Amino acid sequence: MKQVVAVVKPFLVEKILEGLRLAPLEAVVVREVKGVGKQKSYLDQYADTDYARAFLPKVEVAMWVDDTRVEEVVRKLVEVARTGRMGDGKIWILPADNAERVVSF
Template identity: 75%
Template sequence: MKQIVAVVKPFLVERVLEALRRAPLEAMWVTEVKGVGKQKSYLDQYTDSEYSEGFLPKVELNLMVDDPRVDEVVERIIEVARTGRMGDGKILVLPATAVDAALASED
């Protein structure tokens, strides 16, 4: 099992989620986040907004995917989320180990 962490522009989230609708996912979490990457020299356009601290709005998708399907899911995200402009986001693929639910629960 792998964890795919994709950070994308907020206006692309609905398109990414639609592309993943029939994807072979075990689980998914969606979180609004703020961050700074290589586009930090473009922050002047945000000085009058709540993001004037230097952070830009992004959305983080955390996906749990079986190993053989990882490339398929990553390709779907890239096809929809890539605009070719700075600040498109990042995709990370990490190993994931499932923990038995009985071990994680309190007695």
């Protein structure tokens, strides 16, 4: 089992979730996060003055995927999320060795 974590622009989330709707995912978690990368920051206007905001709003989509399907899921994720502009996001693939259910049904 692997955990695939994507941090993307907020407007891409619905498109990503729809694109992965039929993907072989075990579980998905979506969180609002803030971060900075090569895009650095951006200027915003507040009370008629420009100021730099250090952290940009992003959304983290964490998915748990069977080892044999990771490449398929990542390929689909990149296909759906890539706009070709700086700041599209990042994807990490992490091992997810142990998982326990909190409640058994």
